[in-house]
Amino acid sequence: MSPKDLINALRAFLPAEAVLHETEDLRPYECDGLSAYRKTPMIVVLPESEAQVARILQLCHATQTPLVARGAGTGLSGGALPHAEGILMSLAKLNQILEIDPLARTARVQPGVRNLAISDAAKPYGLYYAPDPSSQIACSIGGNVAENSGGVHCLKYGLTVHNILKLRLLTIDGEHHEIGGDGLDSPGFDLLALMTGSEGMLGIVTEITVKLMPIPEKAQLVMAAFDDIQKAGNAVANVIAAGIIPAGMEMMDKITIHAVEEFLHAGYDLNAQAILLCESDGTTEEVADEIERINAIMKTSGATSVSTSRDETERLRFWAGRKAAFPAAGRVSPDYYCMDGTIPRKHLATVLSGIETLSEEYGLRCMNVFHAGDGNLHPLILYDANTPGELEKTEEFGGKILEMCIQAGGTITGEHGVGMEKINQMCVQFKSSELDIFHGVKSAFDPQGLLNPGKAVPTLHRCAELGAMHVHSGSERFPDLPRF
Amino acid sequence: MNADIDHFSSTIRAAAESSLPLSIAGGGSKAFYGCPSTAQAKKLDVTPYRGVVDYEPTELVITARAGTPLVEIKSLLRENGQMLAFEPPHFSNASTLGGGIATGLSGPRRPYSGAVRDFMLGVRMLDGNGRDLHFGGQVMKNVAGYDVSRLMVGAMGTLGVLLEVSLKVLPLPAVERTLHLEMDESSAIAFMNRWAGKPLPISATGFTGNRLHIRLSGSESAVCAAQKQLGGDAFSEGGIFWKSLRDQTHDFFKPAMSLWRLSIKSTTPPLSFPDLHARQLIEWNGALRWLACDEECSGNATANSIRQAAKSAGGHATLFRSQNQAALRFQPLDSGLMCIHQRLKQKFDPAGILNPGRLYPEF
Structure with missing residues (x-):
């Protein structure tokens, strides 16, 4: 069906303002939170009800038109990247x-x-x-x-x-x-x-x-500084070994500490090689017990300094630095490139030292922020896209980090998704028989492959170079959103 | 161990070629659960493939072969101050990890800590072509590819033969204490739901014979503080009581001819089946209602009325135990969902040889 016929068919059950097709109206939808990947959709639709969604799907089904769904468009892997010959369906109006x-x-x-x-x-x-x-x-x-x-x-x-x-x-x-x-x-x-x-x-x-x-009655945060990243890693293991599941456990390396402290003055120890933030929540009694134990564990694990948030303002101040890691990266470097691997925590020191070696090899700095409790690592490679060849070097560096994550028994994406961006790395993580099962799952729901085609699972012949999340300064769509 | 996998794989391939179904067998303690295997099915004994592959307590992950007895895993975890927080039932000491995953059953802690599927991190499995496949992994966060490992939970072996399973584990609570309070059924349902909305360290609830049991788990100080708020009396036999619910050794379960399991919205008022001679036991804040009949209550009309009641309450009913071999065990799916199930089955097991009919007669 021609674009014009599709627009007419859509307008038969959607109000005119819910069917966008002029280039200037389509522009805001050409990328999600990963703005390095852009494509203009053929048509954007903005349904307001489930009945309208059903009609749109039926139309796509009948006309074999690709359909990409989009929520708020904050995703970081290009999962909502439009299809040039398809319809982009925003579900933003279904907001009740x-x-x-x-x-x-x-x-x-x-x-x-x-x-x-x-x-x-x-x-x-x-x-x-x-x-x-x-x-x-x-x-x-x-x-x-x-x-x-x-x-x-x-x-x-x-x-x-x-x-x-x-x-x-x-x-x-x-x-x-x-x-x-x-x-x-x-x-x-x-x-x-x-x-x-x-x-x-x-x-x-x-x-x-x-x-x-x-809602937990209370939350409190312990901040501990270490002169060695391995000691910080051991402290995380010691907290878990003591039978504590912290509400949050985050780690930052030295370069991150300096970047955020310069930017935010959260009160971080600039001599530290690593800072751990460990939060406890629950009943007042539980939190009091747990905080006391976490404090003791940090000290016996070799922390050079340990502070406990005295009130909610201080707790939020300790957190603020961690939450500002991504914007801080944007301030110390023209560009940064964010990875999203997960590793078994015990391999943290090995992976971080591997990253350090690569960093020297490529001559590119790398900030590391880490959801230490669950092993999710976000290395931020700092580079300058205006320096010829630096982006390519960065991509190669990033690819090697993901390979290390897989080798350490981890995964190429802990939370950002595969989307368009990590489609090639799927070939590294999965065998063709496993990808075949994924294609089978897809076809059980969508035999013609009309929903979000080309994303999440690579075709069997598409096994190429590694890629990663590419954030170009000024081109991130939601620069004010915290990213951590 | 590789020889075991080669054997399983060649057995599966041979079965697929000859279209002769296989019945995957672990410890056999849950053979009663689900629809019976087809008579001509050949038994595939997976118990030789056993043992813990990897366990590091500070990683909060255990990986074990599917034939490993659950008691072995639990005792290893206990030695390290940890547990399977979904409290899988083991109806005998032979119960295996693979059987626990395939049936997807969880115990009293489920509403608070999560179900089997919530702790599933990754599987190694053989599909219906005998292919050795890995999904998920040994890490807590992993969004690469569809969540095939969780799809295996409760699939009754119809999608693949489980080889190895990685599960998240949690620390054992420092203190556990059980309280009991006398009240009627509808007060108990309201009480459980009201308190579940408060930040208290409740880890299990069970109501039977006008007595509500509540288990508290956590630090001594938190348990004491919660006990003061909830009231009631301390119950010294708590440990035995929860185990008897989990493994169905409690008197409530013993003489039953048929046992129905209704999984419904927790706030559903007391269910009444005046035509049945049935007793009820409630768990999971009201989200799990057991119905024990002293006579067979699996006939079509009865089953329909029980299933209708469960459906109206936002859930479903399973004929958990019955002598009636012909009876459907699981709530029938509507045609759209059944079609998706059949297509998935076709992809994982094109010859339809893995545990056919154990979940639904259609596949």
Whole structure:
């Protein structure tokens, strides 16, 4: 069907302002949070109801038109990158919180609802939605489901997959399915898990029932400085060995500490090789106990200084530096390149020293921030795109870091997703028989491959060089959003 | 060990070529669960493939071969101050890790800590072509590819033969204490849900015979503080009580002819089945209701009414134990979902030889 015919067909059931096709109207949709990848979609549609979503899907199905779904567009792997011959469907207008059931501790919401808006709405009942990706003031819950988003508290409270109960799903043929239920499990295969993190490849979610958790009575933070990164790594292991699951456990290396301290003056120790932030939450009694134990562990693990937040202001100040790591990278270097590997924590020192060696070899600085509790590493390679050949060098460096993550028994993406950006590295992590299963899963839901084509799972013949998240200064779409 | 895998793989390939179904067998302690294997199925004994592959307590991850007895894993974890926080039932000491994953059953701690699937990090498995595949891994956060490892949980062996499983583990709580309070069923349901919304260290709830049991787990100070808020009396037999719910050795489960498991919205008011001679036991803050019939209650009409009640309450009903070999065990799926299930089955096991009919008669 020609673009013109498609537009007419869409206008038959959508208001004129919900069908965009002029170049200037399409421009804002040409990339998501990963702005290095851009494509102009043929048409953008902005449905307001599930019925309209179903009609759009039926039309795409009937006309074999590719369809890419988009939430708030804050994703970091190009998962919502448009298809040049396809329709981009924004779910931003499906933004209603349909129901909060305080006694059952659930919220039923539309996919365009912002992550933080759920917690805000639940707050009067003493409840909140636990997963807190760094972009939570802007990112949508539908996008969280698509990416299986986590946050700094996920070691203790889990990822999106652990915090949702039910989805209303539309498949490409426009058929409606209910996945999961109001109870804690459902009959048949665990399609709820399969849908979570499926990057818009299997279906379109039009309603999500999330679990709400009681807001912890208290949270407190311990900040410890170390003169050796290995000692900091050991301190993390010692906290876990003591039977403590911290609400958050973050690590920064020396170059990061200097970059953020210069930028924010959070009070970090500039002589430290590594700083650990370890948060405890729970009842007042639990937190008091745990903080005392964490303090002692940090000291016996060789911390050169240990401070405990005395009040909420100080807790937030300790956190502020960590949360400002990405913007700080943008200040000390014209460009930076962010990786998202996960490794078993025991290999941290090896991987970091490997990164250091590579850093010298390539003559490029690298800042390391680390979700230490769950092994998710974000090396930020600092470079200058205006220096000829530096971007290529950076990409090669990044590729080697991801290879190290795989060799250490880890993964190429802990939380940002594969999207368009890491599609090639999928070939490094998975065998062709495993990719074949992924293609099988895709075809069980979307036999013609119309949903988000070309993303998340590479075709079997596409096994090429490594890539990584590329953030060019000034080109990141949401420079004000915290990223950590 | 590689010889075991080669043997499993060649058995699967031979079965696929001859279209002769296989019945995957672990310890056999849950053979009663789900629909019976087809009569002509050949047994594939996976228990020789056993042992812990990797365990480092400070990584919070254990990787073990699927034939490893659950008791072995639990005892190793306990020695290191850790546990499988989903409290998998083991109906006998023969219960294996693979069986626990394939049935996807979780115990009393489930509403607070999570289910089996929530702790699943990765699998090594053989598909219906005998291909040796890895999904997920040994790390907590991993979004590369579809979540095939969690798809294996509760699939009853219909999608593949599990070889190795990596699970997240958690520390054992410092203190556990059980309280009990006398109240009627509807008060108990309201009480459990109300307190589940408060930041207290509750780790299990169970209601039977007008008595509500609540388990607290955590630091001594937190448990004491919660005990003061909740009231009730300390129950010294708590450990035995929760184990008896988990493994169904509690008197409630013993004489039953049929046992139904209703997984529903936790706040559902008391369910009543006046036509049945049935007793009820409630777990999971009201989200799990067990219905024990002293006579067979698996006939079509009865089953339909139980399933309808569960569906109206936002959930589903499983005929957990029954002598009726012909009865459907799991809540039927609507046609759209069944179609997706069948397509997935076709991709993982094109010849349809892995545990056919154990989950649904359609595949």
